Amino acid sequence: VNNATEGRITDLKGATPTPTPTPGNPSTGGGPVVTPAPTATATATPAPTAAPQVTTLTAETLTAQFAALPAGSNELVIPLTSTTGGAQAVLPASVLVQQAAANPAAVLTFNTTDGTSYSLPLSLVNGTALAAQLGTSNFTITVSILPASTTVLGSVNQALAAQAGSVTLAAPVIEFSISAQAGNNSVPLNSFGSTYVSRTIKATQTVNPDNATAVSFDPATGKLSFVPSVFTTQADGTTAVTIKRNSNSYYTVVQSSKTFGDITSHWAKSAIDLLASKLIITGTSDTAFSPSQSVTRAEFAALITRSLGLATASSSGTSFSDVNAGAWYADAVYTAAAAGLITGYTDGSFKPNSPITRQEMAAILSKAMKYTGKTLSSDPAALAKFSDAASLPAWSQTAIAEIAAEGIIQGQPDGSFAPQKSATRAEAATMLEKTLKALGFIN
Incomplete structure (x- = not known):
């Protein structure tokens, strides 16, 4: 931060994606790292996780929905039914790439029946890089909005207990992720350069934004980190929390009060x-x-x-x-x-x-x-x-x-x-x- 040459902004959306999914996004800052306790060896088989409700859109359907948008509108809203296993949308990448080329400001917003949402700017879908990674231009994009597993929830509770002061959970822990898929090959889209993507989680009660925040959770480090978030009280008394971040991970809302x-x-x-x-x-x-x-x-x-x-x-x-x-x-x-x-x-x-x-x-x-x-x-x-x-x-x-x-x-x-x-x-x-x-x- 002086008169030396400025650093280059790294824009990951144009980089060749990593072929293996990552468990989350590490957070920044000093201080002790909370490591999840090792899982005890169990003889019983854990109960299977409920499958998400999958909504598949064809190229024809998606193209028609974009064509039906009012003039000047950049956002197409896709309703998703959510079950106890969450919700997923499977979309033809070719249509997303075409729409992004025609309208770089185009956004797909997925609204689930449980009050969660995710807004995907189509400019983040780098068709050329993903096709090179997958070996074909015929691939799909899967957007997943899934509840955290029992194991992850246990790690989140450990992280909460390690925080200074009183920090308590005020919303479900949700994993937001995007992947490109062709056959058995899958490439995660986790890092969006300097583009902040919005997603919404519904808090389980009325929350005061002065004493609460959205956080991301990284299973690899066991750490909770602040993420930009705005709180809006709904007509039914619940609170919608809009989270803005340039990467995917597990997200939730915590109540916290600290002074000195x-x-x-x-x-x-x-x-x-x-x-x-x-x-x-x-x-x-x-x-x-x-x-x-x-x-x-x-x-x-x-x-x-x-x-x-x-x-x-x-x-x-x-x-x-x-x-x-x-x-x-x-x-x-x-x-x-x-x-x-x-x-x-x-x-x-x-x-x-x-x-x-x-x-x-x-x-x-x-x-x-x-x-x-x-x-x-x-x-x-x-x-x-x-x-x-x-x-x-x-x-x-x-x-x-x-x-x-x-x-x-x-x-x-x-x-x-x-x-x-x-x-x-x-x-x-x-x-x-x-x-x-x-x-x-x-x-």
Whole structure:
């Protein structure tokens, strides 16, 4: 986050898909990893999982439904019947590829009878890459909305018990997945680059969004992670939770309430409580947040990847001389770098333990908002209000103007911006809260 060359945004939707399904999407951030307890050897055969209700659409039917859409409409809604085993839709890929070429904004939304939904932008179906992987262009796309197995539910409950404070389940645990299939070959579609796909889960009760969040669960690590989510109270008193993420996994909703003893009368208390309850930020201990303490570059990399709900990415060719693979922040740093959110210094270092400056934070927040598709405006008037505007470094001026115009970053009490000043933990929490609200990633 300096004037070095910006990192390249990795767009996975155009990459050759991985031929073997993955169990989920790793989450980011430091702290202990909760490993699911080993399964005891059982002599009895487990009860079979109920089969999902499968809805198969022919090319003729799907083409006719698209043709019947009103002019200017980009969304085709497909109703699915859901049983105790969930719901699946099987679709001809050729029609999806044709429709995506004709209308790149086209979206297929699947609504199940139990209140769950999934919206698939057709632009994510890379027909060429999938045909090469499967060895044929004659393949189908299967969209699955399935309840978690008993084994996964047990692991989710373990993860809940390991969280600080009280964290309880407030919705079913649902696995959303997409796969391309030809004969016996199957290729999962799990990573969507910077495209955030919406899915909806119905909470089992009325939920206060200030004390709840949607989470993803990764069976491989046993970890729960915040995912962007907006809560809407329905007419029947239940709550619909719309989850936005650029990958597939297991998802659910949890109720959580967290605060710290050292922020009782602090100006940033509401932002800190909100993000702590959403499992985005943690304290310096279980009871202290240390709001005036500076934030390191590694800590903010973890915060921004967690806030965007990014699944862990490999280094994607990026490497920093001072980020060791075993460091708690290594995954977060390389995930943020792969998404083009952070860069290192010209000497190849990242300086993970250096305090992050206000201008560096502004630069990361600007990139993060653009990554999600948000358009920002570099308003000169937003810069002019700072008394030190004339001395702001050229490399950070645009980002500061964009973030200030969004109302996310404020000046100091003396009217300056203070670009080189270290950002505090309270400032980081407040700016992240405003960023997430501006993106529609939280209520």
